Amino acid sequence: MAIYESEHTKFMREWLAKHPQEIDEQRKGRALWWDKPQDVVSQARLDQSKVPVKAYYYDINH
Template identity: 45%
Template structure:
């Protein structure tokens, strides 16, 4: 079966660095996988402002 150059590269990289995916998950956890603060989320939701149907419109004409 056909394998693209990108697929071959990724497979080779994973073979050379078996811990690569674990490192990526650890990096993601630094920024994204955080517990949510319900009080802060409620404040964010209460502070939302309705968006105009056409976002670039500057007046109500």
């Protein structure tokens, strides 16, 4: 454990200890916004369709 713990971290740790049902809500929110299933075929198609960007976008000579 770290030597320093911020006031916010202490508050959240105590609050979650008093409200354990919120841990499930956190997991649901994370699954909704962040934990998405990965599709390898679609990702490969997106990677292949990328167009290279010039080093200097406004250079008309290259």
